[in-house]
Amino acid sequence: MPLVPPHRTAGWSLSRRTLLRTAGAASMAGLLGSSVTGCGGAEEPQSGADTLGLTFPENFTWGAATSAYQIEGAATEDGRGPSIWDTFSHTPGRVRGGDTGDVAADHYHRWESDLDLMAELELASYRFSISWPRVLPEGRGQINQAGLDFYQRLVDGLLERGITPVVTLFHWDLPQALEDLGGWLSRDTAGYFADYATVLVEALGDRVSTWLTLNEPKTVVIVGYQAGIHAPGRRDRAESYIAMHHLMLAHGLGVQALRAGSSQSRIGPALNLTVVYPADDSPEAEAQAERVDGFENRLYLDPVLRGAYPEDTLDEITQISPMVDQIHDGDLEVISTPIDVLAVQYYNPTYVDANGERVTRHPTSEASWQQIHPDGLYDVLTRVTRDYGDIPLLITENGVPTPDAVTADGTVDDPDRITFLRSHLAAAHRAIADGVPLEGYHVWSLLDNFEWAEGYSQRWGIVYVDFDDQRRIPKASAEWYRDVIRRNGI
Numbered sequence: 001m002p003l004v005p006p007h008r009t010a011g012w013s014l015s016r017r018t019l020l021r022t023a024g025a026a027s028m029a030g031l032l033g034s035s036v037t038g039c040g041g042a043e044e045p046q047s048g049a050d051t052l053g054l055t056f057p058e059n060f061t062w063g064a065a066t067s068a069y070q071i072e073g074a075a076t077e078d079g080r081g082p083s084i085w086d087t088f089s090h091t092p093g094r095v096r097g098g099d100t101g102d103v104a105a106d107h108y109h110r111w112e113s114d115l116d117l118m119a120e121l122e123l124a125s126y127r128f129s130i131s132w133p134r135v136l137p138e139g140r141g142q143i144n145q146a147g148l149d150f151y152q153r154l155v156d157g158l159l160e161r162g163i164t165p166v167v168t169l170f171h172w173d174l175p176q177a178l179e180d181l182g183g184w185l186s187r188d189t190a191g192y193f194a195d196y197a198t199v200l201v202e203a204l205g206d207r208v209s210t211w212l213t214l215n216e217p218k219t220v221v222i223v224g225y226q227a228g229i230h231a232p233g234r235r236d237r238a239e240s241y242i243a244m245h246h247l248m249l250a251h252g253l254g255v256q257a258l259r260a261g262s263s264q265s266r267i268g269p270a271l272n273l274t275v276v277y278p279a280d281d282s283p284e285a286e287a288q289a290e291r292v293d294g295f296e297n298r299l300y301l302d303p304v305l306r307g308a309y310p311e312d313t314l315d316e317i318t319q320i321s322p323m324v325d326q327i328h329d330g331d332l333e334v335i336s337t338p339i340d341v342l343a344v345q346y347y348n349p350t351y352v353d354a355n356g357e358r359v360t361r362h363p364t365s366e367a368s369w370q371q372i373h374p375d376g377l378y379d380v381l382t383r384v385t386r387d388y389g390d391i392p393l394l395i396t397e398n399g400v401p402t403p404d405a406v407t408a409d410g411t412v413d414d415p416d417r418i419t420f421l422r423s424h425l426a427a428a429h430r431a432i433a434d435g436v437p438l439e440g441y442h443v444w445s446l447l448d449n450f451e452w453a454e455g456y457s458q459r460w461g462i463v464y465v466d467f468d469d470q471r472r473i474p475k476a477s478a479e480w481y482r483d484v485i486r487r488n489g490i
């Protein structure tokens with residue numbers, strides 16, 4: 001997700017053909033991941049028809065992901081309270097084109113046909129998030145039964161169709177009422193999060209077996225509290241790390257609340273991980289890569305899986321933020337409450353030079369922050385297993401925006417998405433072959449949706465959404481993905 005964009009590589013449109021023509025076959029093989037090279041490499045496969053002959057383990061789960069504010073709409077219906085994203089998107093100048101999530105993909109009203117669509121695509125798993133202010137309009141206290149009922153229907157509808165729900169509790173839409181009390185800068189918010197988790201597990205714990213606490217705390221810290229590009233739109237590094245500690249505390253308290261409500265559940269956080277490469281082979285670049293890795297990965301992995309913040313990163317934070325004063329005795333024990341699964345989200349690698357500056361080494365997608373490097377997924381997955389042990393992994397997001405449009409015959413062709421997904425799946429397959437306990441994959445996203453500060457200008461779905469009439473059109477990638485699911489392979 002949009003960590004502060006490295007370089008704007010404006011106008012780069014990732015076209016397979018362009019790449020083959022301009023970058024040459026060797027680079028294309030690299031773009032597709034090395035395991036692909038051995039299987040026909042640089043020849044351009046016919047989208048959809050070709051396979052790489054790679055089969056996934058028998059119980060591998062195939063799914064797709066969304067989040068509440070990005071698809072639901074119905075922002076003021078049935079008692080939903082406002083979230084910080086309602087406030088933010090309604091503030092002029094915050095979101096491209098003045099777009100908001102007021103209607104989004106109207107999933108709140110179209111959930112039933114959306115579930116039918118998921119069944120047609122033969123998804124085995126659906127990762128979605130609960131809108132906290134739909135369930136608790138004030139963030140705490142009074143439950144909005146109509147909001148809870150919506151998620152009851154959704155979960156029941158999934159189970160009826162044989163699709164496993166994977167539920168995220170916090171995907172950035174903090175109730176505005178809690179923001180007014182200090183948001184993530186207030187320790188109390190972590191406690192309110194645990195109470196919210198209790199409400200959910202009491203309502204759905206008998207039917208939901210996989211719970212994800214927080215989505216990408218790093219993005220909240222960097223994009224929401226440092227760059228001010230996401231809600232709540234703050235620009236203050238000192239306070240951003242206070243928010244971070246409270247987010248991590250919320251995760252730990254959330255795990256405990258969920259566990260107390262349902263002993264059988266599998267629980268974990270959803271972390272966006274990247275691999276940080278030195279941009280050259282100087283010792284300085286290597287040291288900078290190690291340093292940046294602290295901020296990108298270890299700051300979130302270590303407290304959860306090792307019970308401590310990484311010392312080097314914490315030292316640096318201490319120079320600019322009073323964050324350590326907010327760490328109470330016992331907090332790290334709470335944060336490291338054992339989890340059952342680690343949800344990994346991978347979009348891009350990171351390259352840093354000898355000065356610690358980020359540099360671009362690969363073509364980017366329409367999202368200027370997204371360098372495309374499938375091998376980075378292999379490196380992320382194997383690194384987690386190597387450094388943190390055999391914790392089961394679930395990919396809960398991976399995807400790419402492409403300039404999709406409906407053709408005259410009413411179809412949407414997105415070959416670049418197919419190329420992207422296939423090459424990343426090849427990298428995931430290679431990680432599994434090398435011993436990584438990866439259990440499943442969710443493409444981001446099921447539907448075109450509200451892409452935060454980019455509004456509706458980027459299409460990330462495997463299903464096209466016409467935002468004028470809310471028509472859904474499965475793109476070529478959706479059909480390709482259904483075939484992947486059927487074959488359990490690529």
Ligand code: GCO
Pocket residue numbers: 001002067070215216219272345397444451452460
């Ligand atoms: C994220 C979010 C998604 C984004 C996706 C594309 O991980 O950033 O979970 O909500 O839409 O990543 O940017």
